[in-house]
Amino acid sequence: MLDATDEGYVTSDGRKIGDVLMEMKNITLRFGGVKAITDISFDIRQGEIRAIIGPNGAGKSSMLNVISGFYVPQEGEVWYKGQKRPQMKPFQVAQLGIARTFQNIALFEGMTVLDNVMTGRLNYMKTNLFQQALWKGKAEEEETKNREVVEKVIDFLEIQSIRKTPVSRLPYGLKKRVELARALAAEPSLLLLDEPMAGMNVEEKEDMSRFVLDVNDEFGTTIALIEHDMGVVMDLSDRVVVMDYGKKIGDGTPDEIRNNQAVIDAYLGVAHD
Amino acid sequence: MPDQLIFAMEVFLNGLMAGVLYALVALGFVLIYKASGIFNYSQGVMALFAALTLVGIMEGRVPFAHLINATFGTEIHHFGWHLPALAAILLTMGVMVVLAWAVNKLIFNHLVNQEPIILFMATIGLAYFMEGFGDVMWGADIKKLDVGLPQGINTAIDEITYGWFGYGFFIDNLDIVATIIAALLVIALVMFSQYTKQGRAMRAVADDHQAALSVGISLNFIWIMVWSLAGFVALVAGIMWGTKMGVQFSLSLIALKALPVLMLGGFTSIPGAIVGGLIIGVGEKLFEFAIGPMIGGATENWFAYVLALIFLVFRPQGLFGEKIIERV
Numbered sequence: 001m002l003d004a005t006d007e008g009y010v011t012s013d014g015r016k017i018g019d020v021l022m023e024m025k026n027i028t029l030r031f032g033g034v035k036a037i038t039d040i041s042f043d044i045r046q047g048e049i050r051a052i053i054g055p056n057g058a059g060k061s062s063m064l065n066v067i068s069g070f071y072v073p074q075e076g077e078v079w080y081k082g083q084k085r086p087q088m089k090p091f092q093v094a095q096l097g098i099a100r101t102f103q104n105i106a107l108f109e110g111m112t113v114l115d116n117v118m119t120g121r122l123n124y125m126k127t128n129l130f131q132q133a134l135w136k137g138k139a140e141e142e143e144t145k146n147r148e149v150v151e152k153v154i155d156f157l158e159i160q161s162i163r164k165t166p167v168s169r170l171p172y173g174l175k176k177r178v179e180l181a182r183a184l185a186a187e188p189s190l191l192l193l194d195e196p197m198a199g200m201n202v203e204e205k206e207d208m209s210r211f212v213l214d215v216n217d218e219f220g221t222t223i224a225l226i227e228h229d230m231g232v233v234m235d236l237s238d239r240v241v242v243m244d245y246g247k248k249i250g251d252g253t254p255d256e257i258r259n260n261q262a263v264i265d266a267y268l269g270v271a272h273d
Numbered sequence: 274m275p276d277q278l279i280f281a282m283e284v285f286l287n288g289l290m291a292g293v294l295y296a297l298v299a300l301g302f303v304l305i306y307k308a309s310g311i312f313n314y315s316q317g318v319m320a321l322f323a324a325l326t327l328v329g330i331m332e333g334r335v336p337f338a339h340l341i342n343a344t345f346g347t348e349i350h351h352f353g354w355h356l357p358a359l360a361a362i363l364l365t366m367g368v369m370v371v372l373a374w375a376v377n378k379l380i381f382n383h384l385v386n387q388e389p390i391i392l393f394m395a396t397i398g399l400a401y402f403m404e405g406f407g408d409v410m411w412g413a414d415i416k417k418l419d420v421g422l423p424q425g426i427n428t429a430i431d432e433i434t435y436g437w438f439g440y441g442f443f444i445d446n447l448d449i450v451a452t453i454i455a456a457l458l459v460i461a462l463v464m465f466s467q468y469t470k471q472g473r474a475m476r477a478v479a480d481d482h483q484a485a486l487s488v489g490i491s492l493n494f495i496w497i498m499v500w501s502l503a504g505f506v507a508l509v510a511g512i513m514w515g516t517k518m519g520v521q522f523s524l525s526l527i528a529l530k531a532l533p534v535l536m537l538g539g540f541t542s543i544p545g546a547i548v549g550g551l552i553i554g555v556g557e558k559l560f561e562f563a564i565g566p567m568i569g570g571a572t573e574n575w576f577a578y579v580l581a582l583i584f585l586v587f588r589p590q591g592l593f594g595e596k597i598i599e600r601v
């Protein structure tokens with residue numbers, strides 16, 4: 001197990017990983033009789049790419065939903081930036097600077113790509129209704145600033161050519177990219193990606209991997225992502241949490257995970273006791 | 274020009290004006306339906322409630338006077354003031370915001386994730402509650418409402434049309450003002466939804482709740498906001514109708530005409546609500562004019578519903594409504 005002391009650690013490619021940004025403590029989540037998450041603890045450190053992996057139904061999405069406030073765990077605590085986070089609604093979590101994408105894509109289908117990405121800036125629009133209606137200057141200044149960020153994100157993700165296209169007309173792979181753009185527009189301190197490459201072809205996967213790495217590299221954004229493609233996970237992530245049947249069965253660097261017997265068993269489908 | 278055609282033109286114009294009011298109520302439905310998926314049966318009663326409240330505030334009536342007097346043996350009815358119309362309208366808008374908040378807090382926050390039919394039933398309950406509540410609060414008598422809008426025949430139109438056709442059209446000033454105000458209201462709503470932060474958030478919520486949450490929009494805030502907006506629209510409709518016919522309980526029944534308007538225009542389309550309202554308004558007036566006398570009149574009671582039914586068979590999603598495709 002990698003020795004993640006309080007001072008952080010240095011990755012194999014020489015990036016310095018900092019303090020604990022988010023810590024999940026003994027999270028348990030039930031749906032009626034189904035235990036989606038059983039007593040799981042792990043942390044996410046400043047600046048790292050943290051993967052959550054596991055077979056279907058392991059509880060990965062549920063964990064992401066707990067972090068983003070969509071699900072309320074029955075037990076356990078969520079700590080963020082060194083403080084225990086009170087129970088929050090999803091919109092409040094978003095306002096904390098935690099942005100996310102969804103496994104089955106949640107975009108505003110009736111809007112253009114540009115408008116979708118623009119919604120990522122809603123939290124940065126501080127002028128009130130009267131200012132927007134009467135005091136043009138302040139509101140326009142704010143709008144310009146937000147536009148700049150949005151255009152930067154659109155350039156960054158190379159979706160300039162579809163800026164004005166209604167999202168409903170886009171193919172699946174591009175929708176995933178637009179969803180990432182919307183999340184990035186919020187300039188999040190923590191970015192949660194639920195299977196950002198699912199259903200993509202090889203080329204699209206490569207693009208998306210590059211974007212994830214670049215986001216982390218250029219903006220220093222901390223990223224937690226769920227992914228099934230082992231090759232991608234091993235390439236991208238600094239540390240990996242492995243879940244199976246709602247339990248944590250492994251936690252460490254890609255190399256450690258590769259050689260973890262419990263993980264190997266889970267993936268080879270060794271019978272559970 | 275034959276007389277019949279000239280009369281028909283007059284009827285057509287009057288139909289348009291009547292349609293504006295239908296459109297206003299339908300607009301309130303669409304706002305709430307788009308943002309929350311709630312089909313708000315109580316929209317018509319909201320118009321009545323708003324008009325009642327406006328009269329009450331303007332004339333300084335003591336709310337629940339009947340109840341208070343019966344309980345304490347007192348004889349108070351009026352505070353003894355008379356507020357200017359504008360102040361009373363602003364205060365009534367405040368009341369509509371409080372109503373929007375209360376409806377969400379006390380009813381719909383407890384019904385999150387319920388079936389649409391449950392939400393619909395809740396609004397039926399709300400409609401009858403508001404009707405009764407308005408009654409207890411302000412009394413059941415028919416009230417005169419005068420906020421200073423011009424009324425009576427528009428002489429300019431009368432004279433011009435007389436010059437053209439030798440027959441002066443009877444167009445009510447109130448209808449003209451109602452049309453202008455409704456148009457301004459629609460423009461303001463469109464500007465709001467397109468260009469303000471809150472408007473953008475409202476469109477986002479109308480499009481996808483999950484996505485809206487993920488970008489930090491409070492659904493609850495938006496729902497209170499759209500109920501408030503629907504309340505303002507209801508207030509405008511209530512003022513128009515109340516000025517015309519006095520504020521009385523039949524108001525909420527007329528407002529039900531918004532239902533066929535919605536079937537025509539689609540439940541999710543603001544242009545649809547407007548065009549649908551105009552079609553129903555014109556359609557029922559013209560039908561009454563042309564066919565009514567042959568079949569004994571009173572066709573305005575049912576024409577709108579039959580038209581909507583026929584329409585529904587051929588275009589279930591309405592004129593502008595989004596095609597309903599079940600996601601599988």
Ligand SMILES: Nc1ncnc2c1ncn2[C@@H]1O[C@H](COP(=O)(O)OP(=O)(O)OP(=O)(O)O)[C@@H](O)[C@H]1O
Pocket residue numbers: 031034035036054055056057058059060061062063103
């Ligand atoms: N909203 C819900 N209501 C009821 N049960 C749920 C809900 N969400 C998840 N579950 C259950 O929790 C368990 C874990 O589901 P989850 O979606 O977290 O798995 P996952 O690891 O993301 O799987 P996949 O790789 O297929 O996306 C499953 O048994 C699922 O049926």
Ligand SMILES: [Mg+2]
Pocket residue numbers: 060061062103
């Ligand atoms: Mg999942």
